[in-house]
Amino acid sequence: MAKRQYWLMKSEPDVFSFDDLWKAKKRTTLWDGVRNYQVRNFMRDVMQVGDGVLYYHSNAKPAGIAGVAEIASASYPDPTQFDPADAHYDPRSEPDEPRWLAVDVRAVEKLARFVTLDELKEHGGPLADMGVIRRGNRLSVQPVTAAEWRAVRRLGGLK
DNA sequence: GCCAACGTTGGC
DNA sequence: GCCAACGTTGGC
Numbered sequence: 129m130a131k132r133q134y135w136l137m138k139s140e141p142d143v144f145s146f147d148d149l150w151k152a153k154k155r156t157t158l159w160d161g162v163r164n165y166q167v168r169n170f171m172r173d174v175m176q177v178g179d180g181v182l183y184y185h186s187n188a189k190p191a192g193i194a195g196v197a198e199i200a201s202a203s204y205p206d207p208t209q210f211d212p213a214d215a216h217y218d219p220r221s222e223p224d225e226p227r228w229l230a231v232d233v234r235a236v237e238k239l240a241r242f243v244t245l246d247e248l249k250e251h252g253g254p255l256a257d258m259g260v261i262r263r264g265n266r267l268s269v270q271p272v273t274a275a276e277w278r279a280v281r282r283l284g285g286l287k
Numbered sequence: 288g289c290c291a292a293c294g295t296t297g298g299c
Numbered sequence: 300g301c302c303a304a305c306g307t308t309g310g311c
């Protein structure tokens with residue numbers, strides 16, 4: 129088993145908040161609907177069960193880190209790509225050669241306090257190069273360094 | 288293979 | 300609701 133890795137995953141709280149995940153059965157949800165090849169490749173080639181997840185609320189007031197989760201499954205074909213009734217349906221994806229992947233994500237810890245995007249930007253130091261604070265960064269799943277992981281946890285009131 | 292048009296993301 | 304950023308599409 130390779131070393132544990134860390135990720136930031138964006139969700140719009142109006143659609144599915146960290147609290148929704150906390151209340152979900154087994155605190156777990158299927159992270160589906162990814163339609164970006166870079167993110168797909170992360171899921172396929174890099175992510176591993178047990179990796180840490182910073183659960184980020186985008187399109188929110190305020191935006192920021194709402195909780196800590198983990199990757200709870202290996203990647204597998206995203207079922208929504210084959211469902212014509214689903215908003216994420218992709219008619220070009222063939223069942224024997226799925227184009228899009230999903231993973232299971234499980235809530236692990238609530239933060240003692242929400243960490244806003246402004247705080248992440250102002251913190252500097254280990255967070256100075258964090259992807260999510262860069263303007264125009266639209267990746268819905270992005271890698272986080274161990275130093276960033278620790279700093280965000282501390283800001284959120286966790287050890 | 289270039290690149291303009293278009294659609295989406297997401298902070299503000 | 301505006302618009303910058305940027306990925307994707309499609310004409311050529």
